[in-house]
Amino acid sequence: MGIPRLSQDLRPYAEGVTLHSSSQGSHQNPDVISSMVIDGPSLVYYVYHKLLAYKSLRTPTLVAQIPTYHEINEALRQFLSNLEADNVEVQKLFFDGALPESKHGVRLERMDKLRQQLEAYRKVYPEFPPVSASISAVDSEKALWETPVMSTRKSTLPAPPFMVASAIESLRSGPFKDRVQLVPGEADVFCATMAKETGGAILTNDSDLAVHDLGATGRVVLLHSLEKKHSLGASYGSIIAFALSPSHVAERMQVTSLLRFGFERFLDPSLSAAVVRERAKDDSRLEKLHAEYEAFCEQYTDAPTTQLDELALLDGLDPRIAEAVVTSDESADMYLTPIVEDPSRDSSWAYGASIRRLAYSLLLTPSVHSKLSKTVTEYARKGQRITPTLIQPVNESLVREHLRMMLQTLETLKPQPFEGNFGSVTALQWYILAFRLVCEQKLEADKPTPSVTQMTRLLGLQPSIASLGSKVQWDDVHLLANMHAVLYSFRILQQLTRHVLKNLKCKSSMDSGISNTLWELHSRLESMPNIEDLFLDIPDLRAKTADLDLEARNNAITGLANLIFPGHRDGRTGAEKATLQQQNNTTQATDGEWMPARSKRKRKRATQGTPQISRMSSNMFDLLNGG
Numbered sequence: 001m002g003i004p005r006l007s008q009d010l011r012p013y014a015e016g017v018t019l020h021s022s023s024q025g026s027h028q029n030p031d032v033i034s035s036m037v038i039d040g041p042s043l044v045y046y047v048y049h050k051l052l053a054y055k056s057l058r059t060p061t062l063v064a065q066i067p068t069y070h071e072i073n074e075a076l077r078q079f080l081s082n083l084e085a086d087n088v089e090v091q092k093l094f095f096d097g098a099l100p101e102s103k104h105g106v107r108l109e110r111m112d113k114l115r116q117q118l119e120a121y122r123k124v125y126p127e128f129p130p131v132s133a134s135i136s137a138v139d140s141e142k143a144l145w146e147t148p149v150m151s152t153r154k155s156t157l158p159a160p161p162f163m164v165a166s167a168i169e170s171l172r173s174g175p176f177k178d179r180v181q182l183v184p185g186e187a188d189v190f191c192a193t194m195a196k197e198t199g200g201a202i203l204t205n206d207s208d209l210a211v212h213d214l215g216a217t218g219r220v221v222l223l224h225s226l227e228k229k230h231s232l233g234a235s236y237g238s239i240i241a242f243a244l245s246p247s248h249v250a251e252r253m254q255v256t257s258l259l260r261f262g263f264e265r266f267l268d269p270s271l272s273a274a275v276v277r278e279r280a281k282d283d284s285r286l287e288k289l290h291a292e293y294e295a296f297c298e299q300y301t302d303a304p305t306t307q308l309d310e311l312a313l314l315d316g317l318d319p320r321i322a323e324a325v326v327t328s329d330e331s332a333d334m335y336l337t338p339i340v341e342d343p344s345r346d347s348s349w350a351y352g353a354s355i356r357r358l359a360y361s362l363l364l365t366p367s368v369h370s371k372l373s374k375t376v377t378e379y380a381r382k383g384q385r386i387t388p389t390l391i392q393p394v395n396e397s398l399v400r401e402h403l404r405m406m407l408q409t410l411e412t413l414k415p416q417p418f419e420g421n422f423g424s425v426t427a428l429q430w431y432i433l434a435f436r437l438v439c440e441q442k443l444e445a446d447k448p449t450p451s452v453t454q455m456t457r458l459l460g461l462q463p464s465i466a467s468l469g470s471k472v473q474w475d476d477v478h479l480l481a482n483m484h485a486v487l488y489s490f491r492i493l494q495q496l497t498r499h500v501l502k503n504l505k506c507k508s509s510m511d512s513g514i515s516n517t518l519w520e521l522h523s524r525l526e527s528m529p530n531i532e533d534l535f536l537d538i539p540d541l542r543a544k545t546a547d548l549d550l551e552a553r554n555n556a557i558t559g560l561a562n563l564i565f566p567g568h569r570d571g572r573t574g575a576e577k578a579t580l581q582q583q584n585n586t587t588q589a590t591d592g593e594w595m596p597a598r599s600k601r602k603r604k605r606a607t608q609g610t611p612q613i614s615r616m617s618s619n620m621f622d623l624l625n626g627g
């Protein structure tokens with residue numbers, strides 16, 4: 001999204017600094033930085049790439065596994081602790097809560113690049129590459145400070161899709177909770193405004209921030225330049241880096257501001273820095289290009305004054321969910337980034353669509369949502385493209401019935417006496433529920449359903465899976481992605497339910513029956529684990545399951561069979577199903593619906609009676625042999 005080649009242009013003007021605060025007047029020392037505003041997304045990606053390099057160096061003969069959410073969050077906390085250990089004040093960590101419409105095209109391009117990256121990986125590894133036979137703990141200190149970020153041509157999987165949301169969630173529950181801020185706009189604008197007001201520095205990898213007006217003393221510290229230097233005999237090293245001072249750089253370039261330089265570079269990335277600099281000095285060009293310059297400057301103006309209640313509106317929301325909340329467009333947008341899945345098969349985001357639709361319907365209820373939005377447009381992979389799907393909300397008169405049925409769906413989530421690392425209402429129970437819903441949706445679409453055997457293999461419940469290094473298949477990866485899409489759809493419902501109830505405190509026009517049901521739904525969904533503990537990769541899932549005793553494993557497998565194979569006993573009458581099917585068919589898409597309509601032949605067959613799925617034995621070993 002940045003200005004092409006700007007980073008290269010500014011590199012010669014970077015100056016060495018030390019991140020440190022002491023009693024000896026560090027504020028007056030231009031070579032020392034004592035307080036920082038942090039570009040949150042930039043820091044998260046920096047930490048991710050550090051961990052990826054660390055893992056790659058330690059698995060030279062294997063394909064390195066991408067860092068897990070837990071590892072990323074752990075390293076992020078370690079990084080911030082390192083700053084505080086050097087007495088550097090972290091003023092704020094800003095995260096994007098909404099991006100302007102002008103970035104829409106670029107966002108779709110980025111999503112498509114992730115899709116292409118996944119396709120390339122699938123072609124390089126038609127058989128999913130082997131994983132390590134053991135999960136070794138990551139040394140965050142070494143990963144952050146002793147591992148260079150390498151550029152490699154080796155094909156890798158995309159970064160975890162909910163990485164930034166997980167980082168925000170983790171930071172909100174720790175010592176930095178009061179300094180984490182999701183903003184109703186772009187994080188870099190808010191970073192620049194605070195740096196200008198306080199005279200602090202911005203920690204980022206985005207050189208575009210140097211184009212902002214940071215005042216006389218504001219600086220941009222480049223993340224990729226960070227280094228920890230150890231003095232001879234010292235046990236703890238100091239953090240050094242390169243920083244850009246926009247006011248000093250402009251002075252050395254002999255231009256009025258870096259905004260002028262950035263504009264000329266934006267117009268023509270092919271020019272030499274010297275030519276760009278000369279054009280930035282030419283006032284006559286501003287007269288000719290006044291309209292273009294004004295449009296360019298809009299991206300770099302100070303952040304608008306944001307009221308505390310507007311910021312509070314975004315508390316507890318993921319960035320992509322917050323964007324749907326703050327939008328004032330006719331249709332809110334939901335960008336569903338590609339999940340790690342088999343790109344040759346159906347999109348995982350097809351699963352959980354009805355859950356997300358209910359969530360959007362609650363958000364767009366007139367008694368809650370005062371914006372103009374009447375629909376939600378989802379952007380996600382379908383086949384070999386990123387395409388939009390227009391989601392019409394459920395008719396308000398039917399919302400209560402949909403809520404009641406959702407409560408029935410969640411009825412299975414009751415505390416279980418499982419021992420180990422899964423907790424009370426366990427991640428395992430959520431996976432079993434997600435598996436059931438994936439199977440139901442595949443049946444409704446006349447698609448082959450995964451077996452209990454596949455699910456138990458995926459979870460590591462099979463006795464034959466003795467080690468974490470057991471072979472992983474693309475079928476397992478895709479099934480896990482299907483379930484992750486369902487689970488994240490529940491997370492969207494959880495967060496929007498909470499958001500709606502917060503707004504009902506001052507809006508009493510919602511039907512009281514719906515309101516009461518919402519509170520019940522809210523209480524059920526609040527048992528949902530956080531991203532770090534729920535969205536696990538296959539080795540971590542198997543590691544968690546390995547901690548269960550034999551009885552708990554047997555209960556889990558029996559639960560799988562009872563949930564999936566009792567002839568769809570979901571408590572719905574035929575009339576209720578018909579009503580819901582009619583409502584679901586009103587979902588419109590600008591480029592195809594999530595669930596394709598059945599052919600006439602299939603419809604006729606469906607009306608002749610739903611084929612019963614035979615009941616399976618609840619004995620664990622019978623299930624494994626016959627699933």
